[in-house]
Amino acid sequence: MLCFENPAGCILLHPTFVQVIWARGERQDEHVMELMNQLLEVGKQHHLDRLLVDQEIMQSCSIEVEVWFKYDWLTRARQQFDFGAAAILSGRSLLVRLATTGFLRHLLGWTGTFQIRVFSAGEQQQAIEWLSQPSPRA
Amino acid sequence: MLTQKIAVHRLNSAERKSLSLRMYPLQAQLFTGVEYDTFRQYVVDSTAWPTWIYLQHSEQGELVGYLALHTFRRVIGGKRRQIFRMETGKLPSYRGKDLVVLRAMGRMLLQSLSAVRYESFFFAAMVYPASYAMAAKYAPRLWPSRRQPTPPEQEALLFELAASFQLKPVRADRPLVRQVGWITREPGKKVAWNSTINPHAVYFTEANPTFDQGHGLLTLVPASVAAICRAVIRFLYGRGQRLLRTS
Numbered sequence: 387m388l389c390f391e392n393p394a395g396c397i398l399l400h401p402t403f404v405q406v407i408w409a410r411g412e413r414q415d416e417h418v419m420e421l422m423n424q425l426l427e428v429g430k431q432h433h434l435d436r437l438l439v440d441q442e443i444m445q446s447c448s449i450e451v452e453v454w455f456k457y458d459w460l461t462r463a464r465q466q467f468d469f470g471a472a473a474i475l476s477g478r479s480l481l482v483r484l485a486t487t488g489f490l491r492h493l494l495g496w497t498g499t500f501q502i503r504v505f506s507a508g509e510q511q512q513a514i515e516w517l518s519q520p521s522p523r524a
Numbered sequence: 525m526l527t528q529k530i531a532v533h534r535l536n537s538a539e540r541k542s543l544s545l546r547m548y549p550l551q552a553q554l555f556t557g558v559e560y561d562t563f564r565q566y567v568v569d570s571t572a573w574p575t576w577i578y579l580q581h582s583e584q585g586e587l588v589g590y591l592a593l594h595t596f597r598r599v600i601g602g603k604r605r606q607i608f609r610m611e612t613g614k615l616p617s618y619r620g621k622d623l624v625v626l627r628a629m630g631r632m633l634l635q636s637l638s639a640v641r642y643e644s645f646f647f648a649a650m651v652y653p654a655s656y657a658m659a660a661k662y663a664p665r666l667w668p669s670r671r672q673p674t675p676p677e678q679e680a681l682l683f684e685l686a687a688s689f690q691l692k693p694v695r696a697d698r699p700l701v702r703q704v705g706w707i708t709r710e711p712g713k714k715v716a717w718n719s720t721i722n723p724h725a726v727y728f729t730e731a732n733p734t735f736d737q738g739h740g741l742l743t744l745v746p747a748s749v750a751a752i753c754r755a756v757i758r759f760l761y762g763r764g765q766r767l768l769r770t771s
Contacts, residue, residue, distance in 0.1 A: 449599055449604065450599040453597055453598060453599050453604060454598070454599070456573075456597070457573045457596065457597040457598070458571055458596075458598070460573070461533070461571045461572070461573045462571055464533075465537070465540075465569060465571075468536040468537050499536050
């Protein structure tokens, strides 16, 4: 179910998780931030603590959005979804996936309760299956 | 005094709630004007990454003080900035007897070393003369200062940071004084600051005469690796001199 849309993309509500789909083309910082903030709101409203995030945002965003995402949004997301899980669709390269995992673990902690797993860009189905488990483990 | 270090950014909601409940009775003893929810949001549920809290206990195990150190990374004025913010308080009989601020400075040093692409600053809206005086005494540079006027670039950054942290002005003719809400409880008679003994504290009371109404003076301190190292040396030298005087 579509529950939010702006020029940066849209948020889809699934039975067990929330998904962000980015729009093609240029995206403005304020729209990206609005969409990501809305993602937290949707999760809170529907008591969903599982996210499917396409890391494409990190490949094309401005420095402002990159810093805001890493050090503000992610902190708020972890505070809100502290027993949740996130599946990140990253690049196809193993090195890119390892770097993404390392950076997220550094920010979220290795011993935290929030589970996070990085998938290759073509593994959306596997990511959804992992998110749909009763207790996903990274 | 025993100090316990807590990595708040690693705690889950239940653990953060428990920590807030443990700290708030002390907070209420030290400050007025801060409700529990505000305190929790500001100190424990801060959106900083990371947040470290140092809890100080007496020999009997009573919580007698705390220091919270938050690190924010933001793009301000088009540049990557790392901003340290701090809240601290201690029961009067335990003040000046420990080195917890040194541990916080060590943590700031590590954070500055790990953020080479960021320009680091310590930023505060100081609500008590002694806090400002301590920063002015040990920091190599600080704005505003009684020693020299604030350069336009640093003044602009002070205003940008105040906007970024949503610190609203109190009066148009005092743009550096902002609404904070924290009012330090002073036991007994109100302290009369002496310009010979503590000129920095007197400067603070002149720049922010309404601090006892929960108003804070915007204060900026460079926190590069070199600046922190110099502050640590000055702090240790100052404490060493005090020890020699009292022994």
